[in-house]
Amino acid sequence: MxxxxxxxxxxxxxxxxxxxxxxxxxxxxxxxxxxxxxxxxxxxxxxxxxxxxxxxxxxxxxxxxxxxxxxxxxxxxxIDPAEALARAAASPAPIEARALLRRVIDSLARSDRDRQTLEWLVREHDGEQLSSIAEEVGLPAPSVRQRVSRLRRALRAQWAHALAILFAVGACAAIGDRARHASRDADAITADPAVDPGARVLALAQGLWRVDGDARAVDVRVRGRRVDVSIAGVVKTRTIAHASALADGSYAVDLRDEGGAVQRATVVVAGDRMTVTTQDGRLSGTARLYRVR
Structure with a gap:
């Protein structure tokens, strides 16, 4: 200064x-x-x-x-919409989250009209009034507000879903790790289920999974502790800091990213289906995966 x-x-x-x-x-x-x-x-x-x-x-x-x-x-x-919206978040987004956000934006802004609305949203984040933007483009203020509000809802929903996918990566890693350790002493588990009552079910998570309802064909491959997730051609790897069984049969999973930050997800495995739910403020969301092979 x-x-x-x-x-x-x-x-x-x-x-x-x-x-x-x-x-x-x-x-x-x-x-x-x-x-x-x-x-x-x-x-x-x-x-x-x-x-x-x-x-x-x-x-x-x-x-x-x-x-x-x-x-x-x-x-x-x-103006880079991904960078502008990431700066507007409450905390700095990690590199992986920014890459996901960019792809979410690309999937939402497919037409000139969508791109114009996205620009309005960025300008609003930067401090401009939507009424001033409406006057500039010659449209009624309620119409501009409605378009921005609709895009904001879509962006939040897609963004939460994308982050839930990242949590799914860590969930699969935890499952694979528990299954690997359980296989070392199967007789002990059979004799005393209290050692790890969910080990045999968790072993089913090994293999290739796909996120249900996502047009981008998001794949999650589980191989021991290593889990690779491919989102729109970008492959990311996650590891697990901690995983524990809950009373209702689900699992609490702490996922550590490459920067060392830890986030938590609740995971439910049922045969060839897996559900991952995050409870992280406005970024809460759920991802549902099904087994490919």
Whole structure:
């Protein structure tokens, strides 16, 4: 930050910088944040109350962010919807999740109309009002809001389903691992089912699975601890941090990604069918898989 921003409390400057970084490319974030603070200092009436001051600066930041993206469109600069929506999330998305999000977006934005609606959604995330966008494109504001709302619902549903697929990878890894260890001492399991009462059922998860109802033919191959999942031509591998049997016959599975982050899923196996359910806030979802071979 420049010397002009000094009169503001450090926590406010940090909040502005964080807000801008979530919505503007890293190469431009510092300049935009500096402009926000300078404009706030130059305003005729600056609130003295700390809460009102933060609201005041936040409004300026939203306008500056919207101005940045508007200028980028005029210059012909491309806005990456996947990156923009990932920045708008509550926490940074891992590389694998960003790749999935990009494919979800590609599957939803198949026509010029869809791509236009997606652009509106991104611009709204960047701080623009849908009413202003409607005025710009010459459409009634309710129509623009309806299209954005419909796309947002579809995006959330597809995104949750895609993340559930990732959890399914870890679920299969856990099942394969338990089956592998159980096979070392089958006699002990037969003599004392309490050792691992679900081991024999879990062994059925070895092989190739496919996510039901997904037009992209998402395949999950289980080979011991290693599970490869192919989504739209992109293959990812997961491992399991922990898996435990639950009283209702399902399994709690902790899945660790390549970055070390651990997420949990509940898994139910029934013959040639497997259901994986995630409970992760707005990213909750369910994936159903069937055995291919």
């Amino acid at each position: 420049t010397q002009a921003a000094a009169p503001f409390d450090p926590s406010l400057r940090q909040s502005v910088a964080a807000m801008v970084r979530r919505r503007v490319p890293a190469s431009d974030a510092d300049d935009v944040a500096q402009t926000v603070l300078c404009d706030a200092l130059a305003a005729e009436r600056v609130p003295h109350d700390p809460v009102e001051l933060r609201r005041f600066v936040s409004v300026i930041a939203r306008h500056k962010i919207a101005d940045f993206h508007r200028r980028a469109r005029v210059r012909g600069g491309a």
